[in-house]
Structure formats: C-alpha cells, structure tokens
Amino acid sequence: MLAGAVAYGGWSLTLTEVPSQVEVDHIRGYLHRKLPEAVAWVGLPSSKSFLRLPNVPFIFDAKSNLRIKPEDIARAFEASPLRSDLVLASPPRVIRNSKSSTRCDVFFDIWHSQQGLRTQRLIKKELLIYGQKCVIQAARTSPGTRLCQTCWKWGHPTKACQGRLRCPICGGPHSQNEHHDQCGGCKGNAKAIPLVLPTPSGAECPYSWKWLACRRDGHRVFDRKCPFWDHRFDRAWAVAKYSEVRAHQQRGRTSTHTLPYV
Structure with missing residues (x-):
C-alpha cells in the first residue's frame, strides 16, 4: 500500500497493483x-x-390501461436468472417509443468490476418482461439528445450554438430572466386600447407561444406534451425530423405547424 486518504465518504487506499479477492x-x-x-x-x-x-x-x-413503471422493471430484474449480474446503480428509466406506442425502451446503469465482466455476460442475453423477450443491448453513456440553452433547439450543445439568444418562453431576442421586462405581452402597454396591464412580478407568463423546437402551441420547453421530449433519448429521430424540415424549406414550400422549426 502506498497511501491512504479520506475520499468518497470513506477511505481510499492507493496500492501498487490491483489486489486479488x-x-x-x-x-x-x-x-x-x-x-x-x-x-x-x-x-x-x-x-x-x-x-x-x-x-x-x-x-x-389493456383493460385497465396499466402502464409499466421503473419499479416493475426492477422487480423483473430481481426475478430473472441474470439477477446476480443485474446490479443496478440507479433506478431504470422507461422511455415510451411514441405517444400512442404500446412499447418502450428501458435504460439502466449497472455496477461492474474493473474487468467489466458483468456487462460482457449481459449483452445479447434475453430477459422476459411481461411475456415479451427483450434482448439487452449496450447503450451510449449519454443517450439523450442535447437541448441547446441558447436557441432552444435539439441536437447540439449550447457551447457549439451559432444562433442568436432566444427566450424559451416566448422566443423573443432576450434571455428567460429578461422575459418579464422585454416580452411585449408581459411588460404591458399603457398606450394600447384597451389597456394591457403588465404581468405581476413572479407570475407565470399567461400568453401562449409557439415553442422554438417544434413550433407547436400550448406547451413550454420541458413539457412532456412536446414530441421532441418524447424522443429525447432518440437522437436519430430528432436529426431526421430537422432534416425533413430543411428539405421541405429547400423545395420552397411553407412548413406546416406539425413540422419542427429549424
């Protein structure tokens, strides 16, 4: 042993080589x-x-419309012959494939040793989940599609954004913190007839805006009603949707509200 130090809520020992069991x-x-x-x-x-x-x-x-939950997946893991290798590091995440789909994808973290033997044993193995055989696959460490905090579109990180700053509430050329003072509706208009009163400080914006990512009304950036939120773990879907709109615009036709805005 070379040294010992307080770390990670306990003691960490530095050794010259990996110790045996x-x-x-x-x-x-x-x-x-x-x-x-x-x-x-x-x-x-x-x-x-x-x-x-x-x-x-x-x-x-189907009769009672009961939907699967993370705890249901955890119980299925515990009942599986593979349970000795299914050492969960966090609760499973259930992502529905689409709004009307009867299927979902389950993402989960497991702890493994330095050799990664648990992962090797699990990949391509079948698990029986409520009568359905599901094959375990490797997933990227961060499978989610990035949502830019500057232009509020999916698919690229904030630091790589080349667009202008937009408000996630109204889409105006200002930050979210400036929305109350800069948004035409919320800041009020004393000259308008009838008079438009400003939104009270601390209150939510009462107006409906089209969200910048999908151009639909009636929901905000992180609202689960948004189709992009349903596919936040499917980057290929977001890329395909934006490509569809670019092709649509290049043909010189006006995009409909059902297509995302690019």
Whole structure:
C-alpha cells in the first residue's frame, strides 16, 4: 500500500497493483478486528455500464390501461436468472417509443468490476418482461439528445450554438430572466386600447407561444406534451425530423405547424 486518504465518504487506499479477492478479504478482516463496531464495506472501485432494453411492453393490461413503471422493471430484474449480474446503480428509466406506442425502451446503469465482466455476460442475453423477450443491448453513456440553452433547439450543445439568444418562453431576442421586462405581452402597454396591464412580478407568463423546437402551441420547453421530449433519448429521430424540415424549406414550400422549426 502506498497511501491512504479520506475520499468518497470513506477511505481510499492507493496500492501498487490491483489486489486479488483474497487480499481484499485480508484487508476487510483487519478492519473488522480493529474497528469491531464499525460497519465497513471493503471492495474494489467499480464503474458503470449503460445498457438498454428495446421494445419492452409499456401497457401490460389493456383493460385497465396499466402502464409499466421503473419499479416493475426492477422487480423483473430481481426475478430473472441474470439477477446476480443485474446490479443496478440507479433506478431504470422507461422511455415510451411514441405517444400512442404500446412499447418502450428501458435504460439502466449497472455496477461492474474493473474487468467489466458483468456487462460482457449481459449483452445479447434475453430477459422476459411481461411475456415479451427483450434482448439487452449496450447503450451510449449519454443517450439523450442535447437541448441547446441558447436557441432552444435539439441536437447540439449550447457551447457549439451559432444562433442568436432566444427566450424559451416566448422566443423573443432576450434571455428567460429578461422575459418579464422585454416580452411585449408581459411588460404591458399603457398606450394600447384597451389597456394591457403588465404581468405581476413572479407570475407565470399567461400568453401562449409557439415553442422554438417544434413550433407547436400550448406547451413550454420541458413539457412532456412536446414530441421532441418524447424522443429525447432518440437522437436519430430528432436529426431526421430537422432534416425533413430543411428539405421541405429547400423545395420552397411553407412548413406546416406539425413540422419542427429549424
């Protein structure tokens, strides 16, 4: 052992090489003898693997319209023959494939050892989820589609944006913090007939605007009504949708409200 330091809510030991399981057991036994009243966990550091289960049943009882929840997935994992390798690092995330789809994708993190053996054993294995065989696949660490905080369109990070600053509430050329003072409706108009009163400070904007990403009325940036929010883990869908609009505009036709704005 080279050094020891307080880290991660416990002690981190720096060693010359990766210890075997027998050596880890020796360290655990030593700590238990020296600190008999302490509940000490001793083990090798672990990393995470991000996995995906596609086409999982989303509605498993059509009569009552019961929908699957993360805890249902966790229970299915516990009942699986693969449960010894399904060591969840966080609750599973259930993403419905579309608004009317009866299927969903499940994303989940697992802890694995330095060799990544758990992940290797799980990939391409089948899990039975409410009568449906689902094959475990590897997923990207960050599968979500990025939402730019400058132009409020999906598909690129804020630092790479070349567009102008837009307000996520009304789409005006100002920040969200400036909305109350800069938005034509919220700042009021004393000269208008009838008089337009300003929106009270701290109150939500009472007006309806088209959101910059999808150009639809009636919802805000993070509202689950937005089709882009439903597909936030499907970057290919967002790219295809924006490409569709670009092709539509190049043909010189006016885009309809059902298409996203680019």
